[in-house]
Amino acid sequence: MTDPVYAVDPPSVRLAVPLDALIAVYHRPSGATHLLAAPSPELLDALADGPADAASLRDRLAAHYDLNGEDDAVGAIAARMEELVAAGLAWRA
Amino acid sequence: MRHSHALRIGPVGFRVGSTWRAPITALRGLYAGYPTLKAEVPDLTVRLYPERPWRRWLRPSVAIGGDFWLPDAAPLPLAQGLLAAEMGMNLQVALGWRRHLLLHCSAVERDGRVLLMSGASGSGKSTLATLLALAGWRFLGDEFAFVALDDGAIHPFPRAASLKNEAVAAVRAAGGMVGPVLAGTPKGTIGYWRPPETAISRMTDAAPPKLLLFPRFGEPERVETMAPSETFVRLTQASTNYVTLGQTGFSALTRLVQTVPALAIGYPDSAAGLALVERLWSAA
Numbered sequence: 550m551t552d553p554v555y556a557v558d559p560p561s562v563r564l565a566v567p568l569d570a571l572i573a574v575y576h577r578p579s580g581a582t583h584l585l586a587a588p589s590p591e592l593l594d595a596l597a598d599g600p601a602d603a604a605s606l607r608d609r610l611a612a613h614y615d616l617n618g619e620d621d622a623v624g625a626i627a628a629r630m631e632e633l634v635a636a637g638l639a640w641r642a
Numbered sequence: 643m644r645h646s647h648a649l650r651i652g653p654v655g656f657r658v659g660s661t662w663r664a665p666i667t668a669l670r671g672l673y674a675g676y677p678t679l680k681a682e683v684p685d686l687t688v689r690l691y692p693e694r695p696w697r698r699w700l701r702p703s704v705a706i707g708g709d710f711w712l713p714d715a716a717p718l719p720l721a722q723g724l725l726a727a728e729m730g731m732n733l734q735v736a737l738g739w740r741r742h743l744l745l746h747c748s749a750v751e752r753d754g755r756v757l758l759m760s761g762a763s764g765s766g767k768s769t770l771a772t773l774l775a776l777a778g779w780r781f782l783g784d785e786f787a788f789v790a791l792d793d794g795a796i797h798p799f800p801r802a803a804s805l806k807n808e809a810v811a812a813v814r815a816a817g818g819m820v821g822p823v824l825a826g827t828p829k830g831t832i833g834y835w836r837p838p839e840t841a842i843s844r845m846t847d848a849a850p851p852k853l854l855l856f857p858r859f860g861e862p863e864r865v866e867t868m869a870p871s872e873t874f875v876r877l878t879q880a881s882t883n884y885v886t887l888g889q890t891g892f893s894a895l896t897r898l899v900q901t902v903p904a905l906a907i908g909y910p911d912s913a914a915g916l917a918l919v920e921r922l923w924s925a926a
Contacts, residue, residue: 564889564892564893566892566896566900568869568870568871568874568896568899568900569869569870569871570869570871571871573871573874573892573896575888575889575892577889580885580888582878582892584871584874584875
C-alpha cells in the first residue's frame, strides 16, 4: 500500500492570525475557524508547492527547519496531516 | 398589530408590536426619553401575540415572534409582558443583527475607553456594569457589546439593565432605582434598571475597548491572565453572530483579542468586585 498523498487549497483561501502559541486560521471555502499549533500551519504552507506524502513533506520542512531531533518525523507529520484532513483543511489527493 | 412602540436603542431601531396594551405601556414607561422612530423603517421587529386565539383573553399567554424566530421560545403570562418584549428584543438582535460583531458582554466607559465584561448568566456582569454606572462610569449596555467591524470600537446599546434576584437588592443598596420588578419569571425575579440620562443622550458615542474581564461572582478573589487564544475561543462562544459574519467577524475578533488584555476574575461580593475592577482598570 502506498503512503497517502496530501493536498490543500492555495494559501490565498486561508487567513492566518498568530495569537500566541496558537494560530487562528479562517478557511474561506468552508467559513470555518481553526486554532492550529505548530507544525500544522507549517505543513499547510509546505503543501503550497503541490501535493506530497509525509516523507516528501518532511524533506520540504527540513529545507526550512531543523528536524534533527525528530526520530519519527514522518510518523508525526502523517498524524498531523490526518488531523488536518479531519478538520477539512487538507485532503488525500 | 393593535399596539406598538418604535424606538431606537444605540444603532438598532426596534418596532415592538403587541396584541395587548399592557406590555407596550410598560415598554413606553421604561424607555421614556429614548429616541422614537418616526418615518424610519425599523431594523428589527418584535411581535407579542397570543399563543392561541383564545389565549388573548383566557389565561393570556404571550408568544414572542418577529423577523427571526426560535422554535422553542416558550410563551410567558401577560403579567410578564415586559419581559417578553425585552426577550423578544434580545432575540431579534441575537439572531438578526449583522452590522457589528455581537458579544454577550456588558460594557461601561470611562475616560474614552471601554471595559468589557463577559460571562454567563449569574456571573455578575450586569450587576457590575450597573454598579459601575452608579459610580460614575458611562453605561453602554449589560447584554450585548456591539463591536464595529471596521475599527473595533464598542457602540453603546443602552437597554435597561436586567437585574436578577440578589442583584436587585445590591443595586438598590447602592442608590440605584430599580423600576418594574417581575417575580416568578423563568429566570427568577427580574428588575429593570433604567440607565442614566447620559447613557441615553450619548448612545451614539462609540469608544475603543481597553480591558476585557471574565467575572465570576461568589468566588474567592482571584485574577488570572488569559491567553489571547483562550480569550478568542471564549468570545466565539459568547458571540451570537460570529459564524454568520464569516471572515469579517474573524478579523474583528482576532483584532480585539490581540489588542485588548483579558483577565478572568473571581470576587466574593459586589463591593469586592467593584474595588477589584477599579484596581485592574487603573493598572491596565
